[in-house]
Amino acid sequence: MVALRPVVGAARLGGRAIEGATLATVDAVLDSRVATEIADRVVDSALVRHALSRALAGPLVDEIAREVVRHRVLERTTDTVLSGDALDAIVERALEAGVVERAAARVLDGPELERVLIAALDSAAMERLVSRTIDSRLVDEAVAQLLESEELWVVVEEIAQSPAVTDAITQQSMGFADQVADGVRFRSRNADAWLERAARRALRRPPAELPPETGEP
Amino acid sequence: MSLAEERPRARDRAQAVATRVHVDPAAPPAAPTYQGLVTRTIAFALDCAVINLVAIAVGLAVGLASSVLDLPSGAEKGLVAIGGVAWFLWSAGYFVVCWSTTGQTPGDRLLHIRVRKADADRPLSAWRSFLRLVYLTLAAIPLFAGFLPILFDDRRRGLHDMLAGSVVVGTDPA
Numbered sequence: 001m002v003a004l005r006p007v008v009g010a011a012r013l014g015g016r017a018i019e020g021a022t023l024a025t026v027d028a029v030l031d032s033r034v035a036t037e038i039a040d041r042v043v044d045s046a047l048v049r050h051a052l053s054r055a056l057a058g059p060l061v062d063e064i065a066r067e068v069v070r071h072r073v074l075e076r077t078t079d080t081v082l083s084g085d086a087l088d089a090i091v092e093r094a095l096e097a098g099v100v101e102r103a104a105a106r107v108l109d110g111p112e113l114e115r116v117l118i119a120a121l122d123s124a125a126m127e128r129l130v131s132r133t134i135d136s137r138l139v140d141e142a143v144a145q146l147l148e149s150e151e152l153w154v155v156v157e158e159i160a161q162s163p164a165v166t167d168a169i170t171q172q173s174m175g176f177a178d179q180v181a182d183g184v185r186f187r188s189r190n191a192d193a194w195l196e197r198a199a200r201r202a203l204r205r206p207p208a209e210l211p212p213e214t215g216e217p
Numbered sequence: 218m219s220l221a222e223e224r225p226r227a228r229d230r231a232q233a234v235a236t237r238v239h240v241d242p243a244a245p246p247a248a249p250t251y252q253g254l255v256t257r258t259i260a261f262a263l264d265c266a267v268i269n270l271v272a273i274a275v276g277l278a279v280g281l282a283s284s285v286l287d288l289p290s291g292a293e294k295g296l297v298a299i300g301g302v303a304w305f306l307w308s309a310g311y312f313v314v315c316w317s318t319t320g321q322t323p324g325d326r327l328l329h330i331r332v333r334k335a336d337a338d339r340p341l342s343a344w345r346s347f348l349r350l351v352y353l354t355l356a357a358i359p360l361f362a363g364f365l366p367i368l369f370d371d372r373r374r375g376l377h378d379m380l381a382g383s384v385v386v387g388t389d390p391a
Contacts, residue, residue, distance in 0.1 A: 181327050181328075184259065184327075184328070185256070185328055185329055188253075188255045188256040188259050188328065189252075189253070189255075189256055191253075191255035191256075192252070192253025192254060192255045192256055192373075193253070195253065195254060195255060195368060196253060196254075196368050196369075199365075199368040199369065200368070200369065203369070205369065208369075208371060
């Protein structure tokens with residue numbers, strides 16, 4: 001055994017030299033222009049397209065998918081993307097390109113949002129949500145804050161002073177005496193006009209230009 | 218900006234909106250509707266009724282009280298004189314106070330008419346109101362002939378209105 005040691009050492013040394021030379025040769029071949037040309041021709045060849053088509057049509061794709069799932073490739077890839085700066089850069093570029101605005105405009109203009117809202121409003125979950133919201137303390141707080149706001153009372157005051165409301169109150173509170181007074185006013189004004197016309201006719205004077213009388217009481 | 222600073226601004230905005238809604242700045246001021254002889258006569262008659270009803274009520278109360286009390290014979294004439302002066306003061310005060318404050322007596326209010334200055338939309342002063350009452354009495358003396366100009370004047374003014382610088386207008390929107 002001792003005698004064989006130099007031989008073994010020489011063999012190992014020779015093997016390493018051959019390995020190094022082989023790798024150097026492969027590197028030289030791969031870096032060569034000819035290798036690049038060969039690779040391009042192979043990729044562009046009909047043979048590769050045929051092989052690829054056969055591979056995609058066969059069970060290889062399913063097998064690859066199963067393996068991707070089994071080895072959690074997607075999860076690992078996603079974790080890598082999320083933990084790096086790439087995602088931030090992608091988001092930043094998307095925001096700068098106006099993707100969000102376009103997406104929002106598309107959603108607002110499209111019928112999808114309306115359909116979703118209609119479905120949500122018709123759902124039992126929405127009814128429960130509204131019911132719980134009304135029963136919650138939030139509504140009480142909102143009402144309390146609303147009652148404390150000056151703007152609300154300005155609005156209330158304006159509504160109370162609006163012609164529509166005052167007319168309605170006047171109509172409601174008008175009693176029999178007011179109706180009689182209205183009748184008297186109307187007839188007295190007609191009598192004014194009649195008396196003046198008669199007086200002017202008697203004295204042959206032109207009729208007076210007076211503002212029109214108001215209508216029926 | 219804090220909530221305390223925000224609130225007055227919100228209130229101003231609400232007020233501006235309300236003004237814009239209720240007031241039309243382009244709308245011309247409503248022309249006054251001058252009131253005629255019949256309407257004014259009815260209002261005046263109602264005022265006379267009010268004055269006399271109050272005077273009668275007070276006279277009855279004083280008469281009842283004096284019938285219970287044992288007054289000397291000369292006191293009755295004195296009470297009548299005092300009653301006459303009180304009736305005059307009450308009548309004059311009724312018209313002067315109403316015309317110089319709101320421009321409306323109760324009768325005017327019922328008929329929706331109002332006495333105001335001829336050259337401004339303001340009530341008469343107390344002195345001018347008193348003068349108007351005096352002129353009104355003078356206009357009634359010649360068989361109410363002083364009221365006839367109401368039928369012919371473009372602003373339906375009687376002699377007392379012309380002398381006192383007043384007109385009688387309606388309070389209803391034209």
